[in-house]
Amino acid sequence: NAGVTQTPKFQVLKTGQSMTLQCAQDMNHNSMYWYRQDPGMGLRLIYYSASEGTTDKGEVPNGYNVSRLNKREFSLRLESAAPSQTSVYFCASSELVTGTYEQYFGPGTRLTVT
Amino acid sequence: EDQVTQSPEALRLQEGESSSLNCSYTVSGLRGLFWYRQDPGKGPEFLFTLYSAGEEKEKERLKATLTKKESFLHITAPKPEDSATYLCAVQPTGTASKLTFGTGTRLQVTL
Numbered sequence: 001n002a003g004v005t006q007t008p009k010f011q012v013l014k015t016g017q018s019m020t021l022q023c024a025q026d027m028n029h030n031s032m033y034w035y036r037q038d039p040g041m042g043l044r045l046i047y048y049s050a051s052e053g054t055t056d057k058g059e060v061p062n063g064y065n066v067s068r069l070n071k072r073e074f075s076l077r078l079e080s081a082a083p084s085q086t087s088v089y090f091c092a093s094s095e096l097v098t099g100t101y102e103q104y105f106g107p108g109t110r111l112t113v114t
Numbered sequence: 115e116d117q118v119t120q121s122p123e124a125l126r127l128q129e130g131e132s133s134s135l136n137c138s139y140t141v142s143g144l145r146g147l148f149w150y151r152q153d154p155g156k157g158p159e160f161l162f163t164l165y166s167a168g169e170e171k172e173k174e175r176l177k178a179t180l181t182k183k184e185s186f187l188h189i190t191a192p193k194p195e196d197s198a199t200y201l202c203a204v205q206p207t208g209t210a211s212k213l214t215f216g217t218g219t220r221l222q223v224t225l
Contacts, residue, residue, distance in 0.1 A: 004157075042118075042217040043158070043201070058212065090157050100146030100165065100205055103213060105157035 004106035006091050012112045013081045021076040021109050023091030031094045032074035036087040081113045116141045116206050118216035126222045127192055135187040135219045137202030147185050149178050150201040192223045
């Protein structure tokens with residue numbers, strides 16, 4: 001039982017390049033999320049998917065797109081990377097537990113845009 | 115607007131020196147408050163969920179408590195392996211599954 005997995009672990013892009021971050025979970029959770037974490041800013045929600053077939057914007061969606069490929073997989077795409085997107089990206093998944101959603105995180109992707 | 119403020123930003127303790135971390139929150143209604151531990155270079159690891167004022171939860175040397183305005187993470191007789199960043203997050207009512215995170219308290223426990 002691997003939990004939440006993310007690929008790649010590290011990536012360096014040049015300004016204007018595109019890439020897709022992959023996320024998969026094996027806990028049969030309905031909800032999945034993409035966050036970015038920057039020093040002094042805390043975790044900020046980019047996009048989330050409450051269930052298969054649905055996606056919604058979070059706090060900082062500009063410059064990103066997502067795809068909920070199936071119940072297990074949720075990908076994040078940067079169409080034209082900018083230096084401001086240098087960050088650590090975390091994927092998470094959750095399921096309803098006693099009225100709340102306890103989120104479980106992957107190990108992260110460290111992205112540098114030059 | 116929902117807000118979560120954690121203090122102190124950083125805390126250095128000697129092994130065995132107990133202390134508390136604070137998480138103050140402002141939400142229109144609270145569905146749940148979460149504590150996570152994050153080690154350098156890794157993703158946050160879930161610790162506790164608290165649902166209502168007066169609730170307490172314990173795990174090894176950690177105890178989390180909740181009031182209507184804040185939560186405390188008490189660390190009793192810490193060990194060096196407790197060194198990490200501790201994150202607090204709230205799930206407001208009416209927001210489906212979205213969480214609002216604080217910026218964390220970086221804890222260092224020395225021998």
